[in-house]
Amino acid sequence: MDSGHYAEQDDRSAGSASSRSIRRTVEPLDHASVVLRWCRGLGCGRLVVATSPATMSSSGSEDSVRSTPSTAGVTPLRQNHQVDITTSERISVVTDPTEKAPEAEAASDSAPRRFLSPSGASTFRQCARRWRFRYVDKLPDPPGVPALVGTFVHRVLEELLAADGADRTVDHAKLIARAVWPEIEENPAFIDLALEPEAGRRVRWDAWRLVEGYFGLEDPVAVDVVEREQRLECDLDGVPFVGVVDLVERRDGRQVVTDYKTGKAPSQRFQDDRLHQVQLYAAALGAMGQPVERARLLYVRSRSIDTDVTDTSTGEAVEKLQTTWSDIHVAENTDEFAPTVGPLCNWCPYQPQCSEGRAEVERRYGPPV
Numbered sequence: 001m002d003s004g005h006y007a008e009q010d011d012r013s014a015g016s017a018s019s020r021s022i023r024r025t026v027e028p029l030d031h032a033s034v035v036l037r038w039c040r041g042l043g044c045g046r047l048v049v050a051t052s053p054a055t056m057s058s059s060g061s062e063d064s065v066r067s068t069p070s071t072a073g074v075t076p077l078r079q080n081h082q083v084d085i086t087t088s089e090r091i092s093v094v095t096d097p098t099e100k101a102p103e104a105e106a107a108s109d110s111a112p113r114r115f116l117s118p119s120g121a122s123t124f125r126q127c128a129r130r131w132r133f134r135y136v137d138k139l140p141d142p143p144g145v146p147a148l149v150g151t152f153v154h155r156v157l158e159e160l161l162a163a164d165g166a167d168r169t170v171d172h173a174k175l176i177a178r179a180v181w182p183e184i185e186e187n188p189a190f191i192d193l194a195l196e197p198e199a200g201r202r203v204r205w206d207a208w209r210l211v212e213g214y215f216g217l218e219d220p221v222a223v224d225v226v227e228r229e230q231r232l233e234c235d236l237d238g239v240p241f242v243g244v245v246d247l248v249e250r251r252d253g254r255q256v257v258t259d260y261k262t263g264k265a266p267s268q269r270f271q272d273d274r275l276h277q278v279q280l281y282a283a284a285l286g287a288m289g290q291p292v293e294r295a296r297l298l299y300v301r302s303r304s305i306d307t308d309v310t311d312t313s314t315g316e317a318v319e320k321l322q323t324t325w326s327d328i329h330v331a332e333n334t335d336e337f338a339p340t341v342g343p344l345c346n347w348c349p350y351q352p353q354c355s356e357g358r359a360e361v362e363r364r365y366g367p368p369v
């Protein structure tokens with residue numbers, strides 16, 4: 001998924017009008033008897049949602065996912081989804097904004113460390129130049145709507161599966177969505193989009209439809225959660241690996257690692273490539289003493305892609321990671337980060353800094369208007 005930049009922004013004047021407009025749309029819920037608390041004191045890491053029945057709607061209408069202002073105390077959105085765990089060396093952490101990147105506290109580790117995440121590796125393989133802009137030059141890579149929507153869906157599912165099995169209902173998900181959506185609205189990246197109120201409502205509604213899509217694929221009540229949002233950090237055959245896995249669950253007596261996806265499911269041809277990431281999670285879990293036997297990508301729009309985890313499958317994924325890690329070092333040592341031009345240049349945030357990318361876009365789509 002797209003990368004993103006969630007740097008704190010002191011002056012939010014840009015886009016504030018839009019933000020205010022969007023927020024006006026939720027005023028009817030200002031008085032809703034929804035109580036949302038984050039169970040920090042108890043250290044249970046749970047969103048506690050209490051409501052009177054009158055506030056619960058089963059209509060699935062847009063209103064059912066309206067934000068409530070009563071979000072104080074809810075776990076803040078991980079604005080470090082693209083966290084950089086700084087290092088004294090040139091290669092910083094390579095993480096991903098949408099793959100539930102390592103928690104901020106890792107950034108305060110006293111000893112600077114370097115890691116490679118699946119998405120960082122993927123960025124390098126797609127285009128080394130882009131990798132340099134992002135991880136060496138540290139140029140902003142603001143998340144677009146798809147990445148923000150992905151964050152929203154991950155947050156809702158994370159909280160949903162934190163509830164007791166019988167409570168994992170659509171109505172409960174709606175309450176969670178109400179609590180989580182303001183985090184998205186208040187994200188500087190969302191504010192910077194300066195969406196018209198109607199466009200903001202559409203994004204919110206589309207995001208909620210993805211959560212509904214999840215319910216169409218499986219019954220969360222039956223999910224036997226082992227771990228959720230688990231941070232992985234280990235050495236994978238010489239590569240310092242980091243990642244956060246959405247879910248480890250038990251299915252038919254076997255441990256399964258699951259990664260949620262909010263984008264379009266790949267065609268058969270690209271499936272193996274997409275499974276690479278979850279195989280890396282499986283390898284990391286194995287290295288950390290939690291072996292899993294199955295891996296799956298849950299495309300909440302459409303379907304689940306499941307595969308076995310074997311020594312061969314994880315071995316291939318780790319070998320590819322090693323190659324990328326080695327290539328990153330070569331690029332650093334030679335200061336050569338070759339551009340890989342192609343259709344993706346049109347969506348690359350670094351096009352203004354990349355003459356090759358601009359030329360490619362012009363070749364494909366004609367001169368800028």
Ligand code: SF4
Nearest residue numbers: 127339345348354357
């Ligand atoms: S514009 Fe294209 S070639 Fe340039 S950094 Fe982006 S993806 Fe790479």
